[in-house]
Amino acid sequence: xxxxxxxxxxxxxxxxxxxxxxxxxxxxxxxxxxxxxxxxxxxxxxxxxxxxxxxxxxxxxxxxxxxxxxxxxxxxxxxxxxxxxxxxxxxxxxxxxxxxxxxxxxxxxxxxxxxxxxxxxxxxxxxxxxxxxxxxxxxxxxxxxxxxxxxxxxxxxx
Numbered sequence: 712x713x714x715x716x717x718x719x720x721x722x723x724x725x726x727x728x729x730x731x732x733x734x735x736x737x738x739x740x741x742x743x744x745x746x747x748x749x750x751x752x753x754x755x756x757x758x759x760x761x762x763x764x765x766x767x768x769x770x771x772x773x774x775x776x777x778x779x780x781x782x783x784x785x786x787x788x789x790x791x792x793x794x795x796x797x798x799x800x801x802x803x804x805x806x807x808x809x810x811x812x813x814x815x816x817x818x819x820x821x822x823x824x825x826x827x828x829x830x831x832x833x834x835x836x837x838x839x840x841x842x843x844x845x846x847x848x849x850x851x852x853x854x855x856x857x858x859x860x861x862x863x864x865x866x867x868x869x
Contacts, residue, residue: 715795716746716753721837729801732836739831745808747824752795755784759849762790771857778859783844790850800825802865803838807831841866 719739726732739745756762762781766774780798784791792798800808809828825839846863854861860868 731799739827743827745825754792757789783846788845788847802841806838806840808839
């Protein structure tokens, strides 16, 4: 089963101070569905105990990786861990992907996909604005406990 939610050709490569990033291998026209949820490419944690169970027994380095690659999932303030390379889509306040369904969506109420918010050139990093996500207090608490920048911190600091 293909569990990648990507609908465009991309490569994972160095993104400087951000670590790794996702880069377009071909031009992506405005309005193209870039990524979406598919069975097997994500895990949703609905509360603190579910996320703590996920990181239980991991090394500090592994815990930091997991926490650093989790996004707010929905208006109910769950969090989502991508199990494909979408975890490497970095934040930018000048993002080229739109993940909030109300910003751009050819299909009504599709809040589970990323769309090209403008024409994206081959070689350009695919970015997202993390300000779009609801971030629960319990996730922020766990990030602080392990000294990890949450997606909210990244949005506020960069």
